[in-house]
Amino acid sequence: MFARFMNESGINMGSDFYFDDTSNKYGHFEDLDFLNLQRNELSHHFNEDDWLIYEKFIPSNDFDQKAGDLFKNKTERNRTGHWGWKDPRTTLFLDYWHKLNPEIRFIFLVREPEAVVNSLCKLLKTRWSITEKTKYLKTYIHYNQEILNFCKRNNRSKYIVVEHEQLIENPRNVIPKINAATGFSFDAELFERLCDKNVISPRQFIPFIFHEHLLSDSRKAYQRLVNIFNSFAE
Numbered sequence: 463m464f465a466r467f468m469n470e471s472g473i474n475m476g477s478d479f480y481f482d483d484t485s486n487k488y489g490h491f492e493d494l495d496f497l498n499l500q501r502n503e504l505s506h507h508f509n510e511d512d513w514l515i516y517e518k519f520i521p522s523n524d525f526d527q528k529a530g531d532l533f534k535n536k537t538e539r540n541r542t543g544h545w546g547w548k549d550p551r552t553t554l555f556l557d558y559w560h561k562l563n564p565e566i567r568f569i570f571l572v573r574e575p576e577a578v579v580n581s582l583c584k585l586l587k588t589r590w591s592i593t594e595k596t597k598y599l600k601t602y603i604h605y606n607q608e609i610l611n612f613c614k615r616n617n618r619s620k621y622i623v624v625e626h627e628q629l630i631e632n633p634r635n636v637i638p639k640i641n642a643a644t645g646f647s648f649d650a651e652l653f654e655r656l657c658d659k660n661v662i663s664p665r666q667f668i669p670f671i672f673h674e675h676l677l678s679d680s681r682k683a684y685q686r687l688v689n690i691f692n693s694f695a696e
Contacts, residue, residue: 466488468491479492480492493549496549507519513550557612569640570609571624572606573627579595579598599680606680622640622644623688633653634654637650642695
């Protein structure tokens with residue numbers, strides 16, 4: 463949703479997007495160049511798994527070369543305007559991209575763990591699977607810990623954390639915070655027009671039996687990120 467909003471706001475988010483109308487009829491606005499690059503690298507390290515990752519790894523030399531070439535190519539294509547990309551897997555490559563170009567600014571959208579697990583269970587039809595929910599929660603913790611680590615190592619000119627629920631419910635308060643942190647002039651009214659709450663996965667009953675510890679750790683990571691979001695002034 464927010465990537466679509468950025469694209470409509472004049473930031474080029476790509477020309478060839480991943481599309482799956484079963485989960486979002488508007489599309490995900492995920493640039494296939496970045497998505498496939500990071501997906502292939504993760505599949506190489508984790509036996510074809512490309513996003514349920516909760517272990518550290520070192521990007522390969524092949525990734526270094528391809529990522530550098532891709533970034534250079536995108537920059538040359540967008541000399542006269544701002545550009546960006548969305549792929550949740552980027553969370554696992556934050557230090558790499560930041561080192562490649564320290565001028566990159568990251569916008570981290572975070573959601574409460576129950577909402578994320580709910581969405582995954584609905585999409586993948588796994589709400590009764592203890593094994594799959596364990597993977598989702600471990601992945602949630604790892605991804606959000608990577609964001610927290612990046613925030614600790616870098617000053618606030620490099621990023622902003624945005625709490626998803628507050629953005630959806632009160633964009634006129636949240637969008638100015640994003641503008642102040644990024645230097646852009648995003649329009650809250652445009653976000654309200656584009657925001658279709660019907661594409662957000664409705665809550666379903668998700669049993670978390672045997673997951674109390676992981677769920678607790680997930681909530682702690684989420685709350686630490688919310689605290690960072692709340693500390694950003696408009």
